[in-house]
Amino acid sequence: MKKSIPLFLICAALVSFAFVKPDTKTTKQINVVIDAGHGGTDFGATSSSGTEKLIVEQITTKIKFLNKNENVVIHLTRNEDKYISLSDRTAIINNIKPDLVLSLHVNQSANVAKSGMEFYVANESAASEKSILIANALRTKFTQNNTLKSSEVRKAPFFILKKSEAPAVLVELGYMSNLDDREYLTNDLEQNKIAATIVAFISELK
Numbered sequence: 001m002k003k004s005i006p007l008f009l010i011c012a013a014l015v016s017f018a019f020v021k022p023d024t025k026t027t028k029q030i031n032v033v034i035d036a037g038h039g040g041t042d043f044g045a046t047s048s049s050g051t052e053k054l055i056v057e058q059i060t061t062k063i064k065f066l067n068k069n070e071n072v073v074i075h076l077t078r079n080e081d082k083y084i085s086l087s088d089r090t091a092i093i094n095n096i097k098p099d100l101v102l103s104l105h106v107n108q109s110a111n112v113a114k115s116g117m118e119f120y121v122a123n124e125s126a127a128s129e130k131s132i133l134i135a136n137a138l139r140t141k142f143t144q145n146n147t148l149k150s151s152e153v154r155k156a157p158f159f160i161l162k163k164s165e166a167p168a169v170l171v172e173l174g175y176m177s178n179l180d181d182r183e184y185l186t187n188d189l190e191q192n193k194i195a196a197t198i199v200a201f202i203s204e205l206k
């Protein structure tokens, strides 16, 4: 009897090789830019109990601090209370060539009853489709983990979103003009939760 290797074993070996992922895939480094809106002379939304520029800077700092994933590198467009123009921000972003840009903001409305999170992607951009996918996934993550309600993902011609070559999402974290939102956004523990949700989301990026 010939001692040949049965065909089914060869097939099984080929199939198992097909599922062996190259190392580069499992250790892929993810680069994310967190863009804290406003800064310096540009206060953004203001109220008696806080400013948008400070809230987004605090949350950005927490994101950087909470990220312990060595495959995830968090880059910031600003890490201090400093004015940086929108074109300088996009220059920083496009120079880094990240996998994702998250621009963090706080909303304001004359209607003080208006509240909740909003997610925006560009009308048109280099990475429009990916941006929409990421925005929807991030919105779902926030819906599961955090207390503020979220609107559907919207499109808007925001400069950072339009000019970023990488997928980019702008998040309005809540309304400064709404008392409940404002208390939520200026609360240290809630800020930690917001940061933790973003860090967990980034860690799951492929």
Ligand SMILES: [Zn+2]
Pocket (backbone or CB within 6 Å): 037, 038, 044, 045, 052, 104, 105, 106
């Ligand atoms: Zn803003």
